[in-house]
Amino acid sequence: MVIGLRAAGFAVAVPVFLCATPVFAADSASARLTKEFEDSRHLDWVPVEKLTEAQKQTLPNECCKGAYVAPERTDTEANLQPEDAPVRAHSDEEISERQTRLEFRGNVSITQGNRSITTDSASYDKESKQAKLTGSIQVRDPEVMVRADVAEVNLDSGDAHFDNARFVLYETRVHGVAQHLRRFGDNVINLEQSMISSCEPGDNAWSIRGSEISLHPDEHYGTAENMRLNIKNIPVLYVPYIRFPVGEERLTGFLTPTPGYSSRNGFELSVPFYWNIAPSTDATLTAHYMSSRGYMLEPELRNLTSYFETKLSGSFINNDHGGYSSFAESQIAAGVPEEVAYPYRGHDRWFAKLEQDGGKGRDWSTTINYSDLSDKDYLRDMYSGSVESNRQAYIRQMVSADYRSEHWFSGIKVDEYRLLTTTQLPYRELPRIHVDGNYQINDWVLQLNNEYVNFVQNRYFASSFDKRETYENALANTIYGDRINTDYSLTWDKSYSWGFVKPRIGVKGLAYKLDDRSLVAGTDDSPSFVTPQASVDAGLYFERDANVFGGNYLQTLEPRAFYFYSAYQNQDSLYKLTPNNSFVNFDLGDLTFNYNQLFRTTRFAGGDRLDDANQLSLAVSTAFSSQDTGAERLRMSIGQIFYGRDRKIMIYDKDTATPSVLEENRRGTSNWAAQVSGQVSSRFHVSGDAAYDQRNNKLDSANVGLHYMDDSYRIANITYRYTLKPVLSSPSQPVPVVVQSINQLDTSIILPINSRWSIIARNNHDFTHGVELDTYAGLEYNDCCYRVRVLGRRWLRVDYTTPDFLANLTNKDFEPGIMVELELKGLGSMDRQISNLLERTVKGFKDREKNLR
Secondary structure (H helix, E strand, O other), rough: EEEEEOOOOOEEEOOOEEEEOOOOOOOOOHHHOOOOOOOOOOEEEEHHHHHHHHHHHOOOOOOOOEEEEEOOOOOOOOOOOEEEOOOOOOOEEEEEEOOOEEEEEEEEEEEEEHHHHEEEEEEOOOOOOOOEEEEEEEEEOEEEEEEEEEEEEEOOOOOOEEEEEEEEEEEOOOOEEEEEEEEEOOEEEEEEEEEEEOOOOOOOOOEEEEEEEEOOOOOOOOEEEEEEEOOOEEEEEEEEEEEEOOEOOOOOOOOOEEEEEEOOEEEEEHHHHHHHEEOOEEEEEEEEEEOOOOEEEEEEEEEEEOEEEEEEEEEEOOOOOOOHHHHHHHHHOOOOHHHHOOOOOOEEEEEEEEEEEOOOOOOEEEEEEEEOOOOHHHHEEEEEEEEHHOOOOOEEEEEEEEEEEOOOEEEEEEEEEEEEEOOOEEEEEEOOOOOOEOOOOOEEEEEEEEEEEEEEEOOHHHHOOOOHHHHHHHHHOOOEEEEEEEEEEEOEEEEEEOOOEEEEEEEEEEEEOOOOOOOOOOOOOOOOEEEEEEEEEEEEEEEEEEOOOOOOEEEEEEEEEEEEEEEOOOHHHOOOOOOOOOOOOOOOEOOOOOOHHHHHHOOOOOOOOOOOEEEEEEEEEEEEEEEEOOEEEEEEEEEEEEOOOOOOOOOOOOOOOOOHHHHHHOOEEEOEEEEEEEOOOOEEEEEEEEEOOOOEEEEEEEEEEEEEEEEOOOOOEEEEEOOOHHHHHHOOOOEEOOOEEEEEEEEEEEOOOOOOEEEEEEEEEOOOOOOOEEEEEEEEEEOOOOEEEEEEEEEEOOOOOOOOHHHHHHHHHEEEEEEEEEEEEEEEOOOOOHHHHHHOOOOOOOHHHHHOO
């Protein structure tokens, strides 16, 4: 069970106490403060029906009933800064004393640029620019409006002191009252015996009271002494001192502690400290306590410059107590030693990740994606509810740099994967270099692609083996070496109004320099191959007006033919090179067969084979485009490959290839391949592809996605994925393996019940094994004052180290949990546990979140 409470990002300097009784005495002063606070909700309040369209666009969301808007001024000095404008005063009566002091009485109005003052009476000193105001005072500028009984204002600096003040901050919608209010220029507002909120008139969902509150709108934070948080006029929290965000900016200080509980880690408490180092740099250090594991630190550093965007993150736990595992406990009960059942108990464990992207918008670019960790189970143990840790079976260590000129694109990359399983890949790329040329003269396109890769031993390869002799035997049968690929071609890229014709001729080259330490005697350690290729891609366009689905469309019919020829080159010298007959496979795999495969010039992923092909692809597409906008609403395509000869080149040699692979290479025709895509309407989008085996009358693969989102942000997603008994092949898999079919359905919805309440739900079901991989459901309440989400979730803790894990599931492999997120509007962003989950699992949620603030 996991229970988490997430709230707005407060920065607390001392412990927080739950309140059972009010902090302020229920005397006449407190009652007056409460009454004046209710009056402050109406300052410059404009109901939504009276807002202009431009003003409505600034509302946080559609459930807001209005906005705080300053009355429009039409005088010529309304948009001037006060320091750039003269002081102008009007009243019923004006008295001058010694030419330096002025007295104004009755309907007094004083303006200086965009700052204005109205009051019953005022005195003004021309030398000090100090004004004293009495009776029905109202001071307004673009950021704030204040009403008070008595005030002193310096018209030059903007410094002011008000007694019995009511105020509103227009941008953040924060309003309130104070017995005394001091304003220092445009930067600081200091309140004594005050009460503030961002809720609308008639809504008392939350408010903050304090003996002294300081607001810093320019730096987006505030502080409060003796602060009490009221929910529906009921005091729920008290702190002697607090810093809190004003607006969406985060500030230096402690953020809200996050409690939780899980059966694996016990009671949990995370206390983050945020450091706003500079406008381009910030850091977060989170102290994370787990009663069943111990103390963990989670640092994160972010930096953004005009050249680079960098993020450094990680976590470290000292002396892991091991947590709790029902599977480990059953092992111990069966006689397995405790140190074997809990292999990391008493160990220091850690994770680190560096991410950097450089050169955005420039001719050069760099990328760093480097992760490392103490052990393969770390992410699964520490972040079991994370979507990433449940889906990610590896970490990557990659650094790359590229440069692009008018005709050439060059780059270098160092890349290594560490699998979070019991086996590891044998190779890392140290380095991979590409130099690709592209020249276009009229309709002629010349491409000159070159690649060099040095495949050396993966640093984690040895961890795949329990015994030294097993590792040494594997090493003696693993091939390492250098590879060069070239791909030169000349294409006539010609298009007409009625179609296109694209003939292409080319030549591909493949050469190796293999490390001969593992090769059997007499083996060629420098095999090389060259094969000529040719292709013709041609299509026709037919169109007509069509009236379908109640609309006028332009329908096209687009037949297409693609002929591809690649001469056969005997590549037997790549097989049976070591004592146990290993073959060259550095990065090779079969491309997934779908509609796009009909028009590719290779059937392999990776560079270790040169195709042999003599084939013709025939396909036809039809598309419907709007007559009004030209936007393509729907496209449907279907096609098939006709083979002129058997394919002899395979990943595996004919002695180890599966019967299904051998049969596939002897077929005269491919499966039927179909594809559909389109923005059917402004609300509905569809995409999908499928492959159908007509000989055996079976669906071979399918991927279908349906997405719906309307103007009210009703969201529905359906994604179906199916692959019939895929064959797994990789450098770490010397023999092809046929695994169980993939048959999964993922559905998600966000359904508004009304303008405030919404239902949120998702289900990810695996039909092959009959299990729910991840399921959650809950409610969201959202208005202009606050937002709360509550989700119940049950998810599978994926174990990549156990063979046939999905086939042997028990209830102990699932984790249930309840999650809560709370945001008080105007006081910064909430912790994003639920938001992060929805962003990764519900298509369209990011757009909804951006528009429903």
